[in-house]
Amino acid sequence: MNYPIWEVPIIGGGWLIGIVAVIHVFVSHFAVGGGLFLVLTERKAYRTNDINILNYVKKHTKFFLLLTIVFGALTGVAIWFTIGLVNPQATSALIHIFLWGWAIEWVFFFIEIAAVMIYFYTWDKIDRKTHLIVGWIYFISAWMSMVVINGILSFMLTPGAWTQTRDFLDGLINPTYFSSLAFRTLTAIVLAGIYALFTASLLKDKKVKQTIVKYSSKWVLPFMLLLPLAGLWYYLTLPEIPREIILGGITFVSNTAIVGLIAGALIFFTVLIMGFLKPNLYNTPVAVFVLLLGLASMFAGERVRESVRKPFVLVDYMYSNGLLLSEFDKIKEDGIIKNSKWSSIKEVNEQNQSEAGKEAFKLYCSSCHIINGYNDVKPLITEYDEEMLTAIINELENYQGYMPKFAGTEAEAAAIAKWLVKFNKENMKGEIK
Amino acid sequence: MIDQTMIPDIDPIALPAPIWLLKFLLLLTFTLHILAMNVAVGGGFVAAFTEYFGRKKKSQNHFELSRGIAKMLPPFTAFTITLGVAPLLFLQVLYGQFFYTSTILMAWPWLSVIVIFILAYYGYYIFSFRWEKLNGKRFWAVLISATMLATIGLIYVNNIVLMLTPDKWKAMYFANPHGTHMNFDDATLIPRYLHYIISALAVAGVVVIMWGMRKLKSDEQLGKWAIRYGAWWFLIPTFINIGVGVWWLIALPREFMLMFMGGNQLATGYFLVGLASIFVCIMLMFVGMNASKPIGKIMAAKLFFLITIVTMILMRHELREAYLKPYINWDAVQTEPQWGVIIIFALLLVGGLITVIWMLKKSFGKPAIN
Ligand code: HEM
Numbered sequence: 083m084n085y086p087i088w089e090v091p092i093i094g095g096g097w098l099i100g101i102v103a104v105i106h107v108f109v110s111h112f113a114v115g116g117g118l119f120l121v122l123t124e125r126k127a128y129r130t131n132d133i134n135i136l137n138y139v140k141k142h143t144k145f146f147l148l149l150t151i152v153f154g155a156l157t158g159v160a161i162w163f164t165i166g167l168v169n170p171q172a173t174s175a176l177i178h179i180f181l182w183g184w185a186i187e188w189v190f191f192f193i194e195i196a197a198v199m200i201y202f203y204t205w206d207k208i209d210r211k212t213h214l215i216v217g218w219i220y221f222i223s224a225w226m227s228m229v230v231i232n233g234i235l236s237f238m239l240t241p242g243a244w245t246q247t248r249d250f251l252d253g254l255i256n257p258t259y260f261s262s263l264a265f266r267t268l269t270a271i272v273l274a275g276i277y278a279l280f281t282a283s284l285l286k287d288k289k290v291k292q293t294i295v296k297y298s299s300k301w302v303l304p305f306m307l308l309l310p311l312a313g314l315w316y317y318l319t320l321p322e323i324p325r326e327i328i329l330g331g332i333t334f335v336s337n338t339a340i341v342g343l344i345a346g347a348l349i350f351f352t353v354l355i356m357g358f359l360k361p362n363l364y365n366t367p368v369a370v371f372v373l374l375l376g377l378a379s380m381f382a383g384e385r386v387r388e389s390v391r392k393p394f395v396l397v398d399y400m401y402s403n404g405l406l407l408s409e410f411d412k413i414k415e416d417g418i419i420k421n422s423k424w425s426s427i428k429e430v431n432e433q434n435q436s437e438a439g440k441e442a443f444k445l446y447c448s449s450c451h452i453i454n455g456y457n458d459v460k461p462l463i464t465e466y467d468e469e470m471l472t473a474i475i476n477e478l479e480n481y482q483g484y485m486p487k488f489a490g491t492e493a494e495a496a497a498i499a500k501w502l503v504k505f506n507k508e509n510m511k512g513e514i515k
Numbered sequence: 516m517i518d519q520t521m522i523p524d525i526d527p528i529a530l531p532a533p534i535w536l537l538k539f540l541l542l543l544t545f546t547l548h549i550l551a552m553n554v555a556v557g558g559g560f561v562a563a564f565t566e567y568f569g570r571k572k573k574s575q576n577h578f579e580l581s582r583g584i585a586k587m588l589p590p591f592t593a594f595t596i597t598l599g600v601a602p603l604l605f606l607q608v609l610y611g612q613f614f615y616t617s618t619i620l621m622a623w624p625w626l627s628v629i630v631i632f633i634l635a636y637y638g639y640y641i642f643s644f645r646w647e648k649l650n651g652k653r654f655w656a657v658l659i660s661a662t663m664l665a666t667i668g669l670i671y672v673n674n675i676v677l678m679l680t681p682d683k684w685k686a687m688y689f690a691n692p693h694g695t696h697m698n699f700d701d702a703t704l705i706p707r708y709l710h711y712i713i714s715a716l717a718v719a720g721v722v723v724i725m726w727g728m729r730k731l732k733s734d735e736q737l738g739k740w741a742i743r744y745g746a747w748w749f750l751i752p753t754f755i756n757i758g759v760g761v762w763w764l765i766a767l768p769r770e771f772m773l774m775f776m777g778g779n780q781l782a783t784g785y786f787l788v789g790l791a792s793i794f795v796c797i798m799l800m801f802v803g804m805n806a807s808k809p810i811g812k813i814m815a816a817k818l819f820f821l822i823t824i825v826t827m828i829l830m831r832h833e834l835r836e837a838y839l840k841p842y843i844n845w846d847a848v849q850t851e852p853q854w855g856v857i858i859i860f861a862l863l864l865v866g867g868l869i870t871v872i873w874m875l876k877k878s879f880g881k882p883a884i885n
Contacts, residue, residue: 084523084612086684088619088694152636155596160629162603167622167694170523170615177608178528182856185540188601189860189867195597196871199590204878212877219870250531250853406527423521426689 083405083413085170086424087444092455094448095168096402100388102164104381106157112277113150113194114228115270117221119278119301120146120201121214126297128210134290135297140205142281147202149277151195169449171404172395179244179253180234190227194220228266230254236262239391240321245398261316268309269380275301276349276376279357283369292361299357306350324390332484335389342382345375392450392484401486403449410489417491418442430493439501442494450485460505467506471499521685522842523612529849530608532857537609538832544601546828549711550718551594556668557712557719558584558591559639559661561748566654576740581653583726585646588639588657592664596632610678613839617678620687622694625674628667635663665712672708673698679838706763713756714824720748721817728810742813746804749820753797771837775830782833789826792819 090098120143127136166173177184197220204213233254237244244253275298282294317325330336352372356363395402405413412421419425419438422445430438443451451459463471474481475495478488488495530537562584569577606614618625638660642653649656677683677698687696698704727741764772775786796819803812 085615086619086688086692088622089692091693148637148640151593152633152640155593156629156633156636159596159600159603160626162600163618163626163629166607166615167619167625170611170619174526174607174611174615175528177604177611178526178531181531181604181608182853182860184604185601185860186856186863188604189863191600192597193867193870195593197874199593200874200878208878216874216878219874223867250856408527423523424688 083171083409083418083422083445084424085404087448088167089444089448090168090452092452094450094452094456095164096388096450097456099161099164099168100384102157102160104377104384106154106161107384108273108377108380109149109154109157111228111266111270112146112273113154114221114224114267115272115274116146116150116277117198117217117224117274118271119274121217121221123278123297124217125214128214134287134293138282138285138290138294142278143202143205145281146277147198151198155195169395169402169404171406172400175396175400176234176238179250180237182250183230183234183254187227187230190223190230193223194227197223225267225270228270229263232263232266233259238396239324239387240319241397241399257321258316258319261312261319265309265312265316268305268312271305272302272309273376275299275305275353276372279353279364280366280369280373283364283366288362295357295361295364299353299361302353303350303358306346306353309346320390327390327484328386332389335386338382338389339386342379342386345379345382349375349379389484393479393486403446403486405446405486405489410487413489414491417494418446418489419494430491430497435497436501436504438494439497439499442490443498443501446488446490447498459502460509463502464506464509466503468496468499468503471502472496475499521616522681523616525612525843525848529851531851531853533850533852534609534845534848536852536857537605541602541605541609542828542832544598544605546825548595548598548602549828550824551591551598552664552668553715553718554722555588555591555595555639556661556664557715557717558588558722559657559664560716561719561723562588562642563654563658563661565744566657570651570654576737576744579737580723580726580741580744582646584723585643585657587722589636589643592636592639610839613678613681613842614674616681616684617674617698619694620677620684620696621670621674621698624670624695624697628670631663631667635660635667638663665715668711669708672704672711676701676704676707679835681842702766703763706759706766709759710756710763713752713759714827716752717749717756717820718824720745720750720752721820723748724804724813725817728813742809743804746800749800750797753793757793767834771834774833774837779833779837782830782837785826785829785833789823789830792822792826796820796823 088095093101120139123135123139123142126132127139162173197216201213201216201220204216208216233256236258237253237256240256240258241253242256243249244256278298278301279295282291282298285291285294317328320328323331327335328339349372352368352375356368391397393401395404398407400406417430419427419442420429425441425445427434427438427441430442447459451457453460466474472492472495475488475490475498476492478485490498562581565577565581565584568574569581638656642649642656642660646653677696680701683698723745724742725745727738727745729738730741731738764775770778774782777783796816799812799816799819803809803816806812
């Protein structure tokens with residue numbers, strides 16, 4: 083109600099965040115798990131005195147560096163940019179609540195970047211023990227930055243006691259904190275293996291390749307077996323409503339979850355058969371396929387988590403459209419349009435009804451419904467006339483269960499209905515033609 | 516009359532720290548960001564021209580230097596981002612209502628920063644890792660990357676200035692809500708931008724001098740050459756920048772210009788100290804570059820240069836406060852400092868710095884860059 087709305091055609095801001103976030107998560111979890119992979123594999127190479135493994139880790143370090151500190155770091159900044167653009171109100175709230183969480187995360191980020199560069203540039207230049215220590219410093223600080231950020235992300239869905247106490251730690255260590263940390267950590271380790279399988283598949287020497295493929299498969303398989311357990315734990319720590327939604331309350335959400343599970347199962351069996359049992363089969367196309375499956379299951383996971391949060395962006399604090407729950411009553415009194423700093427119209431009257439409806443829709447509904455784009459309302463309302471639409475809008479929270487209460491006045495509800503119903507008329511004309 | 520109604524309300528959640536602390540951390544981390552950025556961007560341009568001169572003059576010195584800079588560019592680019600994230604955080608918490616709004620107006624150019632940065636950064640890695648193989652193409656590889664990074668600076672300046680002028684927002688947004696605006700009609704924009712970019716060249720010049728000082732032991736001829744060469748890269752941009760600075764000053768709205776000329780004691784004070792120290796710095800640099808034992812003089816010049824940069828950043832801050840004065844009343848901004856977490860942050864920061872210094876010492880014998 084405070085900020086201008088950035089109009090993103092077709093996909094809308096929500097999807098923009100989603101795309102950027104999934105890409106980032108896919109690389110940043112690798113940045114954590116891959117750190118562990120590097121040090122442990124380096125240690126193994128020293129212990130077994132295996133020059134082939136050592137040469138492989140060195141090559142893998144370069145890939146790791148180029149992917150994580152360039153692409154990983156910048157897609158992280160990109161998330162900041164997009165959430166600030168699409169939902170400035172929520173971004174501002176999170177930054178006010180968790181400023182010091184982010185500041186602490188930044189310290190770890192700083193150590194992480196320094197450590198990974200030093201690790202890369204000092205291969206063969208410093209003694210082995212120190213090099214390993216630098217690797218450990220990298221992994222620990224990378225994981226610590228996840229430890230912090232995980233609190234902020236899980237807070238958005240399960241604010242827990244924070245809602246009452248407004249206490250930093252209550253918000254950070256919230257009901258889904260530990261379960262999601264376990265899930266993320268396992269994901270990071272599995273991803274480390276999946277990426278390692280990719281770089282291994284590029285190796286020229288057949289025998290070395292098979293050794294590394296087999297070794298990397300062992301990174302994937304056991305931890306992947308644990309993932310469903312962590313998933314279950316996470317599920318059990320969720321509040322009731324999200325649980326119901328996942329179990330079929332909203333079809334597309336449960337379908338998305340199923341897609342994620344199938345992708346996960348495919349990864350498991352591909353790696354089991356072509357990586358662990360018959361490592362000579364693991365070529366680059368297979369490796370890319372498995373990476374894409376990983377991306378798909380990540381995507382499904384993020385999507386489910388985002389969906390069960392509706393109608394909130396910050397549960398029990400702020401709706402997806404930026405409206406604070408605490409301001410609801412105040413706004414209900416004289417309406418959305420009047421209370422929005424960036425509305426072009428200041429009141430609804432006889433002459434401007436349809437225009438005002440369009441404006442109120444933009445302010446209140448467009449964070450989730452893009453006209454002619456994602457989650458378009460037009461096909462959803464073809465069955466309704468103006469009166470029914472007005473009634474639905476006035477009781478928005480009862481309609482499907484994942485929309486917010488309507489903070490507008492009755493006149494605004496009527497105005498939105500008037501504007502929306504025009505689309506039905508257009509539709510009908512189209513059909514007659 | 517200024518239309519205040521468009522400015523978003525301040526966030527209802529109190530600031531989790533005293534305002535002075537947040538502003539201090541903003542300025543501190545921003546200073547570090549700008550220094551890293553100066554080496555990453557200025558260094559790229561210096562490398563490009565050094566390549567060019569090297570080829571024309573068939574000079575081995577130039578190529579040695581180009582190779583040296585090539586090694587520095589990726590790490591400094593990494594630290595430009597890392598040290599940019601921190602001021603981004605403090606900027607949002609302090610000035611969110613201005614910053615988010617102006618960002619929304621220029622959303623697409625703003626997002627393009629990410630894409631440009633990724634491309635330029637990979638370009639630097641290519642320049643660095645394939646320095647030998649690129650050979651004739653080196654000039655282009657580094658020039659294109661540096662130009663892309665410099666473009667990012669331009670987009671930043673657009674936004675950081677637009678956030679200061681809320682009276683322009685309304686017309687912009689209602690003309691087009693799709694986030695494709697820029698802010699080029701602001702008269703201060705170009706001189707402001709040039710002032711930053713040209714000083715990046717000067718800072719890169721100082722880095723070349725430092726590189727030369729390290730070379731003195733192993734290759735005196737090369738070291739001496741680099742010190743003189745770097746000094747020119749410092750001196751010429753700095754002279755030009757004095758002119759550009761004056762241009763920026765006159766381009767400012769009159770009341771803000773006068774602020775630095777006696778109107779505001781603090782702002783004027785910063786300005787005088789800055790001018791005095793750059794003057795001393797230039798003198799020391801002239802003496803140092805020709806001296807048989809240059810190190811002491813150059814170190815002193817470096818110190819005065821740093822003082823100048825800090826005063827410039829403080830002036831920039833006073834300017835922002837002056838622009839925003841009609842729109843924000845700091846006394847009314849609520850704070851509820853979370854001292855417990857602040858202390859944890861401070862301890863971790865100290866621990867982190869010690870860790871990084873330890874790693875650098877262990878790896879390179881002494882800190883890579885002093
Ligand atoms: C090489 C690329 C970059 C260049 C050339 C660059 C350059 C600049 C310049 C010239 C300014 C001053 C703007 C003004 O005062 O008008 C600035 C400010 C800033 N930069 Fe960068 N920047 C770069 C990358 C980044 C990145 C990647 C981030 C964040 C992750 C960042 C964060 C910031 C922030 C937060 C400010 C504003 C600080 C303030 O106003 O207090 N920069 N940058």
